[in-house]
């Protein structure tokens with residue numbers, strides 16, 4: 001390991017953009033298919049990995065939703081999330097805010113309780129095992145209706161004290177944030193924090209809608225905001241966090257080459273960018289792999305990497321005093337390395 005590799009692994013960091021269903025490794029997919037007697041359209045782990053070549057977001061989503069079919073029981077969601085937390089802890093993650101897509105499961109007849117109780121028990125175990133804190137982000141599937149999102153929010157009611165925020169994911173183009181303005185207002189009224197995917201494939205106007213109509217506190221991805229200079233100035237002025245996912249951007253053809261990834265441009269323009277893994281089992285790397293990939297491709301040094309990690313705590317949904325303590329510890333760690 002080079003000095004920069006071990007700096008990246010050891011750097012205390014938060015992960016803010018992670019779909020727990022996207023952390024389903026092919027090995028676990030096979031194990032759960034066997035355990036639950038679910039048929040999957042692959043003969044081997046190698047065949048699964050070979051299928052992970054995507055031309056765009058929808059290519060990926062089709063395979064990602066199909067993979068989730070092996071998740072049936074509380075224990076499955078627990079095993080899935082604990083495997084992620086073990087892997088994240090090894091990458092220096094001390095806090096993770098994980099998204100889950102209830103509709104992917106409830107639409108298959110799985111009870112909301114099975115999904116969330118499995119995730120919550122893994123979160124408790126991760127805290128005990130690694131000292132890794134975590135929060136849940138309930139994400140609405142934007143290709144489904146406003147009515148379906150409202151129904152999902154209603155199903156979540158008994159667990160609202162254990163859900164930090166709502167998010168918005170799935171097929172972006174054709175499903176603008178405006179479609180969910182009323183759902184987001186209802187979520188905010190229930191005390192939930194707000195984030196949404198915007199500007200991954202969708203235009204800068206979707207990022208503006210997320211700000212103006214959803215009143216989000218962070219933007220997931222946000223790459224295409226860079227096409228609009230006035231929007232960039234606004235995001236910088238408002239200190240908006242962008243949860244950027246470099247290997248995802250490469251695999252989903254949001255960038256053609258990591259050598260052209262805009263992460264350092266974002267920092268240079270004063271944007272509060274962070275680095276995250278999105279769907280690590282599908283995109284070829286966990287969070288430290290993402291830091292390493294952009295560090296190599298864009299020549300980032302320790303100071304920029306520390307800024308990305310500092311931004312990850314600053315943009316989290318933790319209370320201000322907890323954020324301040326994380327940043328103090330990070331700064332001490334950086335000074336010693």
Ligand code: HPA
Nearest residue numbers: 019169170171197278279
């Ligand atoms: O990167 C993503 N974009 C939109 N929806 C998603 N669901 C999982 N990952 C993603």
Ligand SMILES: [Zn+2]
Nearest residue numbers: 019169220278
């Ligand atoms: Zn995402």
